[in-house]
Amino acid sequence: MAAEFEQLIKVHGGRIRAIARRYADTDAVDDLYQEILVQLWRSIDSFRGDAKPETWIYRIGLNTALTSVRKQIRLREGKAAILNSQLGSEESLGGRCQAEILSEFMDSLADVDSSIMMMYLDGLNGQEMSSVLGMKLNAVQVRINRLKKMFSDRYLEVE
Amino acid sequence: MMELDDLKTTWKKEVNMTTQTVDFNSIKSEVSKLDKHAKMSWSIEAIGALFGIFATVIFTWVWLDSPIIFTQVVAVILILSLVYSARLFFGIQQAETQDDWTLLAKINIQIEKREKEVKMLRNLAVMQLIPMFSIMTLASYAIYIELTGMILPSMTFMIGWVAGLVYFIFLHFHNRSHLNNKFLPALEQLYKLKKQLND
Structure with a gap:
């Protein structure tokens, strides 16, 4: 069991850290990363290989990030509000690399949209996202379309 | 021209970034x-x-x-x-909500537990502190009567009761502050998340 877990973390450690980076302030990323690892180890029995490891990692990772780190989430919401106000001005959008755009766009989203965005970019399908979040498949698809439109409205003309 | 799907490569890069070795024993x-x-x-x-x-x-x-x-x-x-x-x-x-491992179920469980805690903290004075203080007062009075055989409490005993009352009042305000600064903001955050999932 331990060897299996270590192998999973070896392969998906980057994914877990990416989730932690999205939901915690810079100085709290390590804590959240560690907390997600702890929860993954606690629930390793629930992962029987019948779901994709990515789905299981998002399930535990998002549950942990969104329901445990209240303080960091509050700070993140504050940051998102500032970014949203900055995004209102199109002049500030030019000349940036995709990583910056990705980070900025995700930071401007609400927590649930941000998690849908992560899973979408990671190649999870609507059914898998729905099983992670507990939302109806239709609702997930509507959110994805909304995100695409939001992204287009913000960046398509500028880039 | 840039579309949302173009960011998939960037996300993959972020996900594939090397991470430090995990200290499995610490987990x-x-x-x-x-x-x-x-x-x-x-x-x-x-x-x-x-x-x-x-x-x-x-x-x-x-x-x-x-x-x-x-x-x-x-x-x-x-x-x-x-x-x-x-x-x-x-x-x-x-929690009565069954955990089916989805985020919504997890949030519902958290909300259920936090609501119970908030309800308990709100009613703590009436449901717990006042009855407990009354019972402790009665119990100490019963012990006093048993030990001294006197009905009228002494001055030292009265001071003890007042100290107890002050302690229970302190507990009440401590709990109120805990409720307003910790539990209610956490519950508010959970309601927001639930709303986001249901919208």
């Missing part, structure tokens, strides 16, 4: 520490309640030769209140 020790802590806090409450009941029974029906009716009635009330408190604290940790 295992963290898990056992958390488990121990959870078990310990329950044990302390359970042992505290059991000890209270045991001490009351021993004092009233073993140590005192022939307790007066008043002492016996107070002892029974004290035992019942200890059982009630233990049951109340235990009930808070139980």
